[in-house]
Amino acid sequence: MEEKGKLRREPITDTQLLMTITVCIFVGMYILAILIWGGGFKKPQMLFDMLNDNAYLIIISCGLTIVMITGSIDISVGGVTALVAMVGVMILNGNLTLFNGLIAALGLGEGARIAFALLMSLLIGLAFGLVQGYLIAHLEIQPFIITLAGMFFARGMITIISVDPQKGPQDLMDILQKRIEMAWLGSPNKKGVMIPARMEIGVVIALVIVVLVYLLLRRTKLGRSFYAVGGNRQSALMLGVNVRQSRFMAHLLCGLLSGIAGFVFMMHTGAGNATNATAAEMNAIASSIIGGTLLTGGVGNVIGTFFGVLTLSTIKSIVTTSGLRDPWWQSITTGAMLCFFILLQSVVLMRKNKRKK
Amino acid sequence: MNNRKRKAGGLSKYSQLLVPLIAILVLVIFNLIRDPGFFSVGLTTNNNGDPVLQGNLISILNGASELVILSMGMTLVTAACGGQDISVGALAAIAGSVFVKVLKSGGGSISPLLVLGGFLMCCAVAMVFGAFNGSLVAFFNIQPMIATLILFTCGRSIAYWINGGATPTVSSPIINAVGSFIPGIPIPTPILIVLLMGGLFALLFRFTTLGLYIQAVGINQSAARLNGINAVGIKLLSFVILGVCCAVAGMIGVSRLGLINHETLLINIEMDAILAVAIGGNNLGGGKFKMIGSVLGAYAIQALTITLYAMKVPSTDVKAYKAVVIVLLVVMGSPVVKEAADRFTKRIRAARRSDTGKEAA
Numbered sequence: 207m208e209e210k211g212k213l214r215r216e217p218i219t220d221t222q223l224l225m226t227i228t229v230c231i232f233v234g235m236y237i238l239a240i241l242i243w244g245g246g247f248k249k250p251q252m253l254f255d256m257l258n259d260n261a262y263l264i265i266i267s268c269g270l271t272i273v274m275i276t277g278s279i280d281i282s283v284g285g286v287t288a289l290v291a292m293v294g295v296m297i298l299n300g301n302l303t304l305f306n307g308l309i310a311a312l313g314l315g316e317g318a319r320i321a322f323a324l325l326m327s328l329l330i331g332l333a334f335g336l337v338q339g340y341l342i343a344h345l346e347i348q349p350f351i352i353t354l355a356g357m358f359f360a361r362g363m364i365t366i367i368s369v370d371p372q373k374g375p376q377d378l379m380d381i382l383q384k385r386i387e388m389a390w391l392g393s394p395n396k397k398g399v400m401i402p403a404r405m406e407i408g409v410v411i412a413l414v415i416v417v418l419v420y421l422l423l424r425r426t427k428l429g430r431s432f433y434a435v436g437g438n439r440q441s442a443l444m445l446g447v448n449v450r451q452s453r454f455m456a457h458l459l460c461g462l463l464s465g466i467a468g469f470v471f472m473m474h475t476g477a478g479n480a481t482n483a484t485a486a487e488m489n490a491i492a493s494s495i496i497g498g499t500l501l502t503g504g505v506g507n508v509i510g511t512f513f514g515v516l517t518l519s520t521i522k523s524i525v526t527t528s529g530l531r532d533p534w535w536q537s538i539t540t541g542a543m544l545c546f547f548i549l550l551q552s553v554v555l556m557r558k559n560k561r562k563k
Numbered sequence: 564m565n566n567r568k569r570k571a572g573g574l575s576k577y578s579q580l581l582v583p584l585i586a587i588l589v590l591v592i593f594n595l596i597r598d599p600g601f602f603s604v605g606l607t608t609n610n611n612g613d614p615v616l617q618g619n620l621i622s623i624l625n626g627a628s629e630l631v632i633l634s635m636g637m638t639l640v641t642a643a644c645g646g647q648d649i650s651v652g653a654l655a656a657i658a659g660s661v662f663v664k665v666l667k668s669g670g671g672s673i674s675p676l677l678v679l680g681g682f683l684m685c686c687a688v689a690m691v692f693g694a695f696n697g698s699l700v701a702f703f704n705i706q707p708m709i710a711t712l713i714l715f716t717c718g719r720s721i722a723y724w725i726n727g728g729a730t731p732t733v734s735s736p737i738i739n740a741v742g743s744f745i746p747g748i749p750i751p752t753p754i755l756i757v758l759l760m761g762g763l764f765a766l767l768f769r770f771t772t773l774g775l776y777i778q779a780v781g782i783n784q785s786a787a788r789l790n791g792i793n794a795v796g797i798k799l800l801s802f803v804i805l806g807v808c809c810a811v812a813g814m815i816g817v818s819r820l821g822l823i824n825h826e827t828l829l830i831n832i833e834m835d836a837i838l839a840v841a842i843g844g845n846n847l848g849g850g851k852f853k854m855i856g857s858v859l860g861a862y863a864i865q866a867l868t869i870t871l872y873a874m875k876v877p878s879t880d881v882k883a884y885k886a887v888v889i890v891l892l893v894v895m896g897s898p899v900v901k902e903a904a905d906r907f908t909k910r911i912r913a914a915r916r917s918d919t920g921k922e923a924a
Contacts, residue, residue: 325572341890341894341897342592342894342898344893345897345899345900346897346898346899347893347894347897348841348847348848348893350647350837350847351837351838351841351843351847351889351893352890352893354834354837354838355885355886355887355889355890355891355893356886357834358834358883358886358889359882359886359887360879360884361878361882361883361886362881362882362883362884362886363627363883365877365879365880366880366883369877370800428570463752482880488712491708491709491712492712492716495709495712500706501706501708501709502706503684515792532724532728533723533728534720534721534722534723534724534728534886535720536720537717537719537720538717538720538721538724539595540717541713541714541716541717541718541720542717544712544716545699545715547606548699548705548709548710549699549703549705552703552704552705553703556703556704560650
């Protein structure tokens with residue numbers, strides 16, 4: 207209880223401390239990887255590959271960080287992402303007859319399918335956010351249960367829509383999977399030909415969202431009220447913060463962001479499948495924690511979360527490059543690293559609070 | 564303590580059991596309308612020529628066994644620590660792997676002693692992992708969900724690793740007896756194991772103060788410590804007990820199929836177990852608990868699943884329907900709706916009273 211009191215008084219300092227640790231560890235780990243395994247890690251493309259593969263996870267984690275700062279949780283994000291990706295692909299390849307009719311009736315070209323897919327992504331995300339936010343904030347139901355139901359619903363809907371895996375049409379996917387090429391960051395391949403570094407559009411979206419969420423949390427009244435509500439709901443209420451509305455908005459934003467993440471996921475894979483984005487919610491929670499967000503609320507930073515995602519994927523690529531090829535090593539080392547981070551944070555916070563006493 | 568409880572609580576003491584009871588009741592009525600013979604139980608003989616009970620009721624009770632056992636342990640952890648263990652499925656997979664590993668070490672012949680040894684071994688391993696989770700929570704003050712996220716991430720891989728990347732099978736009459744029927748007894752063995760576990764917990768709460776201590780720690784840890792309760796020890800103990808529950812559930816799961824598959828054994832059961840605790844009216848933030856609520860919640864979940872299967876809903880789609888029912892249930896049990904209902908009934912009562920008052924006048 208006393209510890210919580212300390213956290214409340216200086217939430218920003220704790221946030222920065224935990225974030226700094228994460229950034230330092232990520233940079234240290236990456237430099238170590240370059241020194242030991244060299245090769246692949248030296249190429250900038252390695253970093254871009256990580257970003258390309260994890261753009262959707264970065265977006266999900268941003269949403270989850272907002273929710274976790276308000277002291278709540280959302281485990282439906284992975285399911286929503288997969289559902290959105292499935293619906294998006296099916297709009298693109300014309301297996302959803304409703305949209306075929308709509309596009310024909312409006313006399314639009316094939317390109318309009320992309321717009322519809324994007325629109326539906328946002329709408330599905332918003333719908334999940336709205337319903338979950340209302341139930342959690344206004345009916346005061348435990349967020350874990352509601353979002354668990356949300357996850358079940360989303361995963362169940364995927365198979366109701368289509369049991370078979372779906373594939374996006376090549377011509378539309380070519381537009382969506384256009385990559386930004388950066389020749390100046392290129393590296394020679396085995397034949398000595400310079401290959402430019404490639405980055406997907408999804409990464410740009412993810413980075414823009416990180417910046418936007420950062421500004422939201424830092425510079426707006428709503429963002430500050432998230433911290434206040436997460437730190438201590440009672441005092442926030444007494445200070446005149448609209449607690450219900452803040453919690454509602456946090457869940458709404460999280461739902462919207464998982465909708466966007468679903469679209470980015472679809473852009474990256476071009477496929478809809480019932481097993482898409484499996485365990486994404488747990489990866490996102492892990493990333494947020496590594497980035498210094500506390501599940502108790504009031505402490506967290508979206509920049510830290512961004513580095514949390516990168517740290518997790520660096521661990522995974524280190525495991526695969528270091529030759530531990532048995533299938534179990536990847537998750538065992540991830541678990542061990544997670545354990546290390548969690549213990550480190552706990553010890554750092556405990557020591558800091560003791561010193562203050 | 565028991566006496567005081569009986570005096571203090573009237574019917575309201577059991578109000579938290581209302582939601583799971585209503586859920587079960589609605590499911591029963593719904594099924595009876597849909598198919599009057601839904602709950603009929605028949606006696607048939609299985610392949611070995613032994614009499615066995617059969618029917619939807621039995622498959623609900625039997626199928627929910629692992630979930631019930633895990634939700635019992637989960638209730639304790641939830642009450643003491645104010646958080647949930649999301650690694651129970653992974654831990655059950657580890658325990659199951661250890662169980663099979665020990666059975667395999669016998670070199671083909673499986674004696675009762677070996678099965679007992681295997682069970683004790685998997686209990687010990689699960690207790691160690693439970694203690695690991697518990698020490699993160701108790702000593703380092705890490706939130707349970709975060710602490711168990713570690714084992715959730717790597718638990719199934721450890722289970723895979725234990726058996727060297729294989730999914731070995733075991734077949735023996737003893738394993739068969741644990742997973743399905745003991746010859747001569749028509750009731751499925753997992754149901755008996757659940758009864759045994761339930762009995763053990765009942766004895767534990769009746770003859771020790773563990774239940775009271777867990778509630779005290781869950782309500783206010785500092786106050787409990789100042790009253791001389793070893794809060795850290797209680798938290799650790801709750802996780803160790805959950806470890807034992809995982810071991811039992813893992814053993815049942817392995818014995819049912821006669822093989823260990825680290826990927827599919829009790830998959831996603833952690834979510835269902837937490838759900839059972841919540842439907843049972845227990846506060847997920849810790850404190851007071853009623854284990855019977857969680858047990859009823861677990862049976863309600865299984866009854867819902869079996870009902871959906873009986874309605875020919877594909878197993879992959881069941882989740883979506885389950886979600887709708889869960890939301891309806893928790894909305895019904897939510898504090899805001901309850902308050903509104905209370906206000907409504909009060910208004911009706913007041914209106915009636917004034918009516919009778921007028922008549923009397």
